[in-house]
Amino acid sequence: MSSNGKDRAVAAGLKLPIYLDNHATTPLDPRVLDAMLPYLTGKFGNAASHSHSFGWEAEAAVEAARMHVAALIGASPAEIVFTSGATESDNLAVKGVAEALADQGDHIITLTTEHKAILDSCKRLEKSKRCRVTFLPVLPDGLLDLDQFQKAFTDRTILVTIMAANNETGVLQPIEEIGRICRERGVLFHSDAVQAMGKLPIDVKTANLDLVSLTAHKYYGPKGCGALYVRQHPNVRVAPLIDGGGHEHAMRSGTLNVAGIVGFGKACEIARAEMAEESCRIAGLRNRLRDRLLAELDEVIINGHMELRLPGNLNMSFLHVDGESLMGAISDIAVSSSSACSSGTPQPSYVLKALGLSDAAANVAIRFGVGRFNTEAEIDYAATCVIEAVKKLRERSPQYSSARQNDSTGKP
Ligand SMILES: Cc1ncc(COP(=O)(O)O)c(C=O)c1O
Structure with a gap:
């Protein structure tokens, strides 16, 4: 952004940097903080203390929160295990089911675009020879190929784990269809619904979900507090990872994070009341950003299916610029570059590679995550920032000049 433009924006009340990384985490909603504060001060009891009022009041708060978390996904409170x-x-979900159902089978089906918490749990089970895992590829738009999925089942399959929405591309998998297929075959279905929760309606019964992973900090709640939905009736068996005092139906021992859980419950209560209106508003802001970028820049790619996507997500590759230089040039906006830096060398995102992107296209991808507190003025500022930076970097890019020349001569 030119320094004049930046000065004008700041004078008009814009606060920099602008946060557009709401898939990584979200700010705490002030209403959530207000709900939590008493449980960090006077109401400090241990929810497992059953002999006095401090414990009873903490337990009551945890149970009220459990009800709000359950209500957001159409579950009953007893099916929520706090983590x-x-x-x-x-x-x-992955290791607990593998252990509990070891007598029934040892095969798991998942996707190559899952979060590392799923992929690495599966790989550990493979390494220790406890399970065989099918990592299914995805189509170029990021969606699961349902035919290929159906062919992946064996008579040893015990679990399918497929996320509801991808954390990089925002692509939504057809979880109701997947759930129907799993139920027909008598195989458990787990979904990491971290990114979709609170943004799109999810109903564990309609989608035939047996297990669902959730976390508070992706929907304006606190970090360090999550849950696993574990279906009852019929009961899904999950062996614990953490043994101890037998909390949470002995599936997850350890003193409960009361203030965190209260905040999680409040975040779910707000999401349930405001999701429909909020998702519409956020999609409008995302489309405003997308439309300006597409109108003013050529040689860009939208990564992942544009319609079957989270309302706040935009993942775009800006071709013929250097990824690191682009990130440096747009430091007034907090976004995520798709390349992860391990051992000092940027590695292209495995999710974008799974969609068939070249290293070059994956390395210049930016994930924009629009959220509850973003405004039109912020979106307009961010769009101008990116447009100016990309145009400037391309002035010095021989690849861009030759791409333009090929376009005008019709050569490939
Ligand atoms: C899809 C998905 N699954 C799992 C996680 C991990 O969540 P947490 O930060 O609560 O451990 C994240 C967060 O980055 C995510 O986006």
């Missing part, structure tokens, strides 16, 4: 977050919930 430290979705990484733990994913581990518990």
